[in-house]
Amino acid sequence: MNVRATWWRSVEGAVGRTPWSAPDALVRLAGGTKRPTRGSAADEGVRPTGSSSPLVGRAARSGRACFFLLLAFSAAAQTVDIGVFGLFRPVELRVAPASEALLVETGNTRLILEGRQSYIIRASLPVRVSSREGSAADFRLSIPGKIERHFHGILTVRTGDHKLIAAVAMDREVAVASVVAAEMPPSSPIEALKAQAVIARSYYAAMPARHDGFDFCDTTHCQFLREWPDPGSAPFRAARETRDLLLEYAGKPLAGLYSASCGGRTRALDDADGYAYRSVDCDYCRRHSPGQVQGHQLGLCQAGASAMAATGANFRAILDHYYPGTSLTRTFFLPASLSLRHSKDE
Numbered sequence: 001m002n003v004r005a006t007w008w009r010s011v012e013g014a015v016g017r018t019p020w021s022a023p024d025a026l027v028r029l030a031g032g033t034k035r036p037t038r039g040s041a042a043d044e045g046v047r048p049t050g051s052s053s054p055l056v057g058r059a060a061r062s063g064r065a066c067f068f069l070l071l072a073f074s075a076a077a078q079t080v081d082i083g084v085f086g087l088f089r090p091v092e093l094r095v096a097p098a099s100e101a102l103l104v105e106t107g108n109t110r111l112i113l114e115g116r117q118s119y120i121i122r123a124s125l126p127v128r129v130s131s132r133e134g135s136a137a138d139f140r141l142s143i144p145g146k147i148e149r150h151f152h153g154i155l156t157v158r159t160g161d162h163k164l165i166a167a168v169a170m171d172r173e174v175a176v177a178s179v180v181a182a183e184m185p186p187s188s189p190i191e192a193l194k195a196q197a198v199i200a201r202s203y204y205a206a207m208p209a210r211h212d213g214f215d216f217c218d219t220t221h222c223q224f225l226r227e228w229p230d231p232g233s234a235p236f237r238a239a240r241e242t243r244d245l246l247l248e249y250a251g252k253p254l255a256g257l258y259s260a261s262c263g264g265r266t267r268a269l270d271d272a273d274g275y276a277y278r279s280v281d282c283d284y285c286r287r288h289s290p291g292q293v294q295g296h297q298l299g300l301c302q303a304g305a306s307a308m309a310a311t312g313a314n315f316r317a318i319l320d321h322y323y324p325g326t327s328l329t330r331t332f333f334l335p336a337s338l339s340l341r342h343s344k345d346e
């Protein structure tokens with residue numbers, strides 16, 4: 001919950017303000033997640049040898065350390081807590097490692113799951129599942145006999161209203177890639193996937209938490225999200241290549257609406273948030289499926305976006321077409337000395 005609060009402050013602060021998740025970043029560093037670990041390996045590589053000055057080596061090392069610290073801050077600043085499987089009202093869940101070992105913590109019990117081991121959750125006590133070090137882990141979560149999905153993050157499960165409430169705290173970019181994978185066929189042109197990635201990210205940045213106990217659900221009530229796509233997949237690439245880019249209107253992230261197909265022309269609507277959707281022409285739908293509407297016909301048309309991308313438009317042109325008057329803004333969260341000092345206090 002703390003994560004959500006800090007993340008919000010980061011977003012509202014926009015560019016240049018103090019990022020707000022130093023404690024989380026330090027936990028990540030201590031936990032040895034991938035980036036910091038890679039950082040220390042690189043540090044070993046620049047250790048001075050022979051006649052080079054130890055001072056130069058130290059400077060290089062601290063420079064790299066700062067760089068990796070910055071990456072850690074940037075990543076840690078953006079975590080979203082996604083409620084999963086809520087529609088199923090599960091009373092039993094099973095969690096199993098997808099690659100590395102998992103740490104399961106409940107009450108005073110701590111156990112490690114490895115290989116083909118799994119853990120059944122029915123308990124009334126809250127359960128937390130992470131990597132051995134307490135950080136984000138790669139795991140499979142299932143409702144036995146119904147559904148299984150692959151997630152990357154920290155799982156928490158608690159009991160509420162005769163069902164288990166499962167939430168995965170995941171890096172916002174993991175959530176963005178997962179939404180793109182759920183929303184668009186992976187064979188869609190990359191620029192259309194990138195447009196969808198920007199919209200998905202902007203939604204998470206623009207919207208306040210919409211649920212009790214977690215930020216967003218995994219259905220179209222919030223954003224449709226299934227599972228973590230393969231890091232080599234097109235949805236993942238779309239998220240990575242648009243990293244930190246937000247669709248903005250009047251200086252604020254815009255939770256842009258979108259449809260599967262618009263029938264030839266999108267609708268106009270004065271949105272309560274201040275953005276006035278304009279009715280724009282959609283060449284592809286006008287020619288191929290006139291009058292056939294799937295969705296609310298506002299903002300981006302997924303069919304039209306794919307067609308634009310197939311004929312050479314990039315994601316910026318696509319977003320510009322369907323959301324006239326908006327801009328794209330890159331958000332960076334630079335670690336300030338204030339953050340470091342603050343983190344030690346906590």
Ligand SMILES: [Zn+2]
Pocket residue numbers: 210211216217218219221222223
């Ligand atoms: Zn929701």
Ligand SMILES: [Zn+2]
Pocket residue numbers: 261262263264265282284285286301302303304
């Ligand atoms: Zn269309």
